[in-house]
Amino acid sequence: MLLLLTGCDVPGVYRPARPATGGPFTFYVSADGDDRNDGLSPEKAWRTLDHASDVRFQPGDRLRLKGGERFAGSITLDEDEAGSEKKPVVIESYGVGRATIAPRGTSGITVRNTAGVDIRDIALVGDRRSRREGVGIALRNSLPGARRLDHVRITNVEASGFQNGISVGAEDEAEAGYHDVRITDVSVHDNLETGLVVYGPDFRAEHPVYAHTGLRVEGVRAYANAGDPESDERNTGSGISLGSVSDAKVVRSVAHDNGARSSADAEEGPEGIWVYDSTRVLLERNRSYRNRTGSQVDGGGFGLDNNVSSSVVQYNLAYGNDGPGFLVYSGQPTGAHQNNVVRFNMSWDDARKLPEYGGIVAYGTRMKNLDIHHNTVVMRTQGLASAKAAGSRPPALRLRDGMVGVRIANNIFATDGGPLVEAQSSYGPSTVRLQGNDYYSTGRWALDWGATSYTSLTGWRTESGQETLKGGPTGLDDDPCLSGLTAPVTDGAGAENLVPRCDGEVPAGLTPRSLGIDMGPVDYFGNRVSATPVVGAVQRPADD
Helix, strand or coil, X not given: CCEEECCCCCCCCEEECCCCCCCCCEEEECCCXXXXXXXXXXXXXXXXXXXXXXXXXXXXXXXXXXXXXXXXXXXXECCCCCCCCCCCEEEEEECCCCEEEECCCCCCEEEEXXXXXXXXXXXXXXXXHHHHHCEEEEEXXXXXXXXXXXXXXXXXXXXXCCCEEEEEEECCCXXXXXEXXXXXXXXXXXXXXXXXEEECCCCCCCCCCCCEEEEEEECCEEECCCCCCCXXXXXXXXXXXXXXXXXXXXXXXXXXXXCCCCCCCCCCCCEEEEEECCEEEEEECXXXXXXXXXXXXXXXXXXXXXXXXXXXXECCEEECCCCCCEEEEXXXXXXXXXXXXXXXXXXXXXXCCCCCCCCEEXXXXXXXXXXXXXXXXXXXXXXCCCHHHHHHCCCCEEECCCEEEEEEECCEEEECCCCCEEECCCCCCCCEXXXXXXXXXXXXXXXXXXXXXECCHHHHHHHHCCCEECCEECCECCCCCCHHHCCCCCCHXXXXXXXXXXXXXXXXXXXXXXXXXXXXXXXXXXXXXXXXXXXXXXXXXXXX
16 A cells, blocks of 8 residues: 555544655646545546645655646655755646646745755745745755755746745755756746745855855746835845855846835835846846836846846846846945946836936945946936936936946947936046947936036046047947937837937947957847947947
């Protein structure tokens, strides 16, 4: 027999047991099954998740839930369970459609102090209590020491109605979390705090420890994660949030319409896709739009926050966010925020609510060595969300104090009369250096540099020492011929409105060699870049 009576004092209640020999095994659960069955075939399926969760799963085992059916309860894999990279434990649907897991006030699937798990083709839906206390899929490592748990795959999963949709964490005394986690083609929406969140121990500048390595996030859709209006002490309402990660990628993912109910009194706000306390992170070919903040901070598209180093943000599109399209920020005096790159991105009509930001915003304490190049930023007053924003006109580029070694080159900054650049101080070229950018306005040309406002590129260049190379002038105020100055960018295809459509030559930028920057291999649309680039995120085709 594969089923053992739990005890003579509890008649009719059975606990599943693995066969004494053989394996791995495939177990089935169906709404028309019976927990007295052996569970080893669709015809002999179990009925309940609670019954199936009592199995001690071993490498190569599978738990298959019948597609199109809804199962109350949850699944937990503990330290003495799960599999390996070559023989993972698999939780999946069978038949037609996805099975739905509906926990009762808890998380849907919890993987605790173990790994070697594949979760795929499953929907998870939380109830009212789960929205406050549960996670759709929770990966937790609380084991002491520095050993990372290896191999997790989450594929074609939907998680909604929880505190967080998917959460990967290192907790308690653990210095390490997980390695080789891939989250692919997942939808995380209508959760309270965050769609996808990764976190670890507090950052220590003297000895940085990154809990998670080898994280890959691809094709994730994070939307309508509204935020908690009662949470004043921390940010809630983000789409994708990564902390304490090393060698991570977020690619071809989308975050939109998050943060709408985040607290009005919070000191920190949500972002569409953002990173903190991490190193060697790549954000590539993502979209982040219409993200909100309930307070007067954040609410942007993309962010490199505290203690991020050696990371690249490229080929992304931000539009219609309450806060900045792209934020690079350091609020902690650790000196760990360094060597980051923001290139070949597009920002259109961001800072809709908060004009104290802008399209691209960079500032912070002891931040160093930041490159911002070949981006296209269009900022218009049309459609600003508040009288406050309309009255102060957010700039295309905003710079604040605390940085050193910042290079800003070959970008397009375009407005309809608002400031092209607003700088808190009159930075010298050793602190912030701007070269080869195109500053274009369909209205009044305006640039604020410290306490002085300029109405011409020549006047600003002469007095600031910016936009020069080897004593000669650089920079342009030519029309880049962008439809986005008049036409909307309302979806991914709308990025075409940020492509120069000049009858003649697109304004030329400076060569990477003269600037000392690495352009990377391709532009926003994947066209190979040439040795003689033009300004902005879209390049003319390179000669073969």
